[in-house]
């Protein structure tokens with residue numbers, strides 16, 4: 099256990115954790131856009147910045163992203179100094195210029211008192227905030243089917259050569275983690291489309307409902323050493339089956355008891 | 357041949373020196389990037405082919421030598437005749453015969469090829485060492501440029517090369533080497549100015565293996581070419597510095613990261629690596645001491661940001677070269693998450709001299725907190741553009757006027773930009789500042805890797821800031837928001853000013869935004885990105901305001917804010933009419949012409965062609 103100070107209060111931190119974690123445990127709310135509990139932090143959105151200092155720094159302070167800064171003994175953290183707030187506000191202002199139509203951004207900016215951006219709205223900006231959640235999710239999965247392309251303000255997320263991504267297995271992980279919901283996908287008539295790639299869905303042998311893409315099922319079966327039949331039946335039917343089994347067991351147990 | 361012991365190296369050196377000195381007469385042709393661009397390789401070939409045909413006593417094809425950049429690129433192609441040091445500037449292929457017949461055979465000086473003092477038009481210099489451009493320099497990292505053939509390891513050894521390595525390996529303990537480098541006060545020449553000794557010491561202490569020693573040869577700063585010239589012109593000095601470092605920190609593998617645009621640097625470095633390996637100076641069991649270290653060349657991805665340490669290390673490992681925010685320094689967890697020393701080309705090239713001559717000697721040069729010398733690429737509106745090296749602490753004025761020869765066409769000095777694209781501009785009032793890391797930073801600029809661009813009265817500072825911002829926006833990797841969106845907005849606002857469409861509020865917004873970009877960005881590119889704007893607005897606020905409030909561009913360069921008119925010096929020569937792309941000029945022969953302001957697009961073509969000073973820009 100480490101001892102730190104957050105906004106004047108002594109707190110305990112776990113060795114190896116990032117300070118964002120400690121701050122949250124203390125119930126302090128700081129805005130984040132690129133942090134996601136299932137993913138390694140990457141420090142892209144810069145909203146989680148806090149001011150840090152150490153006793154031996156003689157009053158000298160520094161701004162760091164809390165999602166990436168490891169807890170340290172004696173660290174003094176301030177999460178809402180005027181300067182920190184100013185940084186967050188300006189960053190949200192910049193986001194609003196790029197993604198004026200994003201509900202998520204509008205709401206966050208609103209919380210910092212910004213209704214309208216002070217900057218020039220970027221023409222044809224989409225709602226992607228380049229938080230890398232999608233690419234990180236896909237990478238964790240072991241696929242890396244999509245990646246960031248271009249540089250500077252033209253940076254965007256795209257499949258290789260803007261074609262159907264050959265490595266994509268249509269699992270939707272990227273779409274689910276996207277904080278601004280910009281990744282489009284749809285499902286109809288047993289086909290799922292994402293990144294302009296079409297996937298045939300497999301259906302539950304019991305109820306006929308579509309479950310997942312064949313590519314995803316095969317990938318997971320191979321990768322996780324799961325029985326081949328795993329995806330034959332959908333989760334709902336599996337649960338029902340389990341419940342029935344349990345019911346029989348309980349009934350059986352009752353009989354024994356009597 | 358492998359040199360298996362230190363003694364053998366000494367004997368080999370004696371042989372190299374004899375060879376080197378035996379060639380008293382030398383015709384040295386500069387094959388640096390500047391001279392090469394104006395055809396110095398053709399001159400070299402011409403010398404060789406003429407000498408092949410002609411039989412002259414004591415002079416053979418071997419008398420002609422190629423070297424790296426001599427620094428005085430503004431005068432290239434250069435040919436120097438040794439031992440006299442006769443300096444011929446702007447040499448053409450047709451001069452070759454003359455040089456051989458007059459200078460070599462008869463000892464005559466060819467006046468028209470000599471360098472003339474721009475201030476005293478009659479003064480000509482024969483010996484290059486007396487030319488002010490060279491006279492005021494002190495060369496450490498550039499010590500061998502212009503003297504040795506980069507392809508001949510024997511030249512390097514004759515010039516004292518690898519003696520420091522021998523000393524380090526046999527007479528010094530790793531800790532002693534680190535102490536020596538620390539005490540010398542050497543600070544990294546790649547931009548940050550971090551103490552090299554401290555970096556090495558930290559790395560050596562990390563309890564993890566293997567360790568890596570990497571040389572940063574990315575040199576992404578547009579216009580800078582110090583590192584390029586060392587890599588091309590004196591590659592062994594870098595290798596020697598790296599091997600000494602590797603021994604000091606206990607590393608056995610290293611890389612030189614060279615930017616894509618420097619193919620000749622790659623060729624010359626590769627050749628140097630092979631030559632050093634063949635002699636047993638690199639690779640397994642160096643000089644029979646049991647120490648092994650080897651170097652691979654990695655070709656950079658051609659992005660400015662790849663010079664940033666964490667991005668470079670990712671790129672070395674074969675990943676996309678994007679900086680990563682890490683609060684653990686790369687000396688502790690660098691390439692492949694292993695302890696890594698990353699230093700700049702110039703830094704490594706300086707190390708052997710420090711080891712050889714000692715930390716005291718080095719610390720005695722320069723200033724107290726910035727020891728030694730610094731190489732700069734001097735560019736812009738000075739007469740003598742090129743590559744220079746001066747002791748730290750020399751004033752900007754001395755660099756610009758003594759070495760640089762003053763401003764072209766004797767115009768008024770306006771500002772000097774130091775530190776590359778993310779550096780800053782210093783005005784006339786700061787021209788007597790000594791050049792060292794801390795003074796430049798305090799004045800709002802920085803040392804950076806050593807770009808130095810001089811500007812005259814006709815430069816618009818707003819446009820200059822806009823130009824650098826534009827560069828930085830397109831070079832930003834785009835990973836983090838303050839840099840990606842912030843610099844872009846800064847550029848939009850700056851452009852608005854140059855068009856006369858901004859308000860004072862916009863200026864305030866820019867200043868506020870700049871501060872957030874500086875603290876909020878993930879890597880050094882974003883953190884220093886607002887510098888071009890911040891430093892120009894600090895010193896040239898009036899100029900910003902005159903764009904904003906009066907819609908005037910004092911530098912007379914922002915198209916939207918200037919007007920072209922024809923004054924009564926016009927004699928009706930008609931030259932302007934034919935070049936005007938907008939057909940905005942009318943007038944009869946021998947009569948005063950007029951410009952239709954509604955049609956004029958301020959392209960400036962008319963001013964260029966008018967020989968009678970009849971076009972006014974206001």
Ligand SMILES: Cc1cc2nc3c(=O)[nH]c(=O)nc-3n(C[C@H](O)[C@H](O)[C@H](O)COP(=O)(O)O)c2cc1C
Nearest residue numbers: 544545546572575576663664665699700703880881
């Ligand atoms: C955007 C950016 C670009 C950089 N480019 C270079 C470069 O081209 N060459 C270089 O030596 N250092 C460059 N640096 C500095 C390096 O990150 C690093 O500090 C340096 O190579 C360390 O060597 P030194 O201690 O010898 O200066 C750059 C830094 C940043 C932030």
Ligand code: SF4
Nearest residue numbers: 236266267269270272
């Ligand atoms: S749907 Fe495709 S791109 Fe998205 S996470 Fe899954 S594999 Fe990756």
Ligand code: SF4
Nearest residue numbers: 226227229230232276
């Ligand atoms: S698509 Fe969504 S998850 Fe991916 S970078 Fe953009 S905002 Fe983030």
Ligand code: SF4
Nearest residue numbers: 833835836839879882
């Ligand atoms: S500061 Fe700029 S270059 Fe550096 S990581 Fe952020 S976006 Fe990339």
Ligand code: SF4
Nearest residue numbers: 936956957959960962
């Ligand atoms: S500035 Fe260009 S467009 Fe205007 S009058 Fe001169 S040549 Fe024509």
Ligand code: SF4
Nearest residue numbers: 926927929930932966
């Ligand atoms: S070029 Fe100059 S002198 Fe000739 S017509 Fe044009 S303005 Fe007059």
Ligand code: FES
Nearest residue numbers: 141143144146165
């Ligand atoms: S959450 Fe830390 S930078 Fe985005």
Ligand code: FES
Nearest residue numbers: 386388390391429
């Ligand atoms: S290239 Fe010849 S002097 Fe620079």
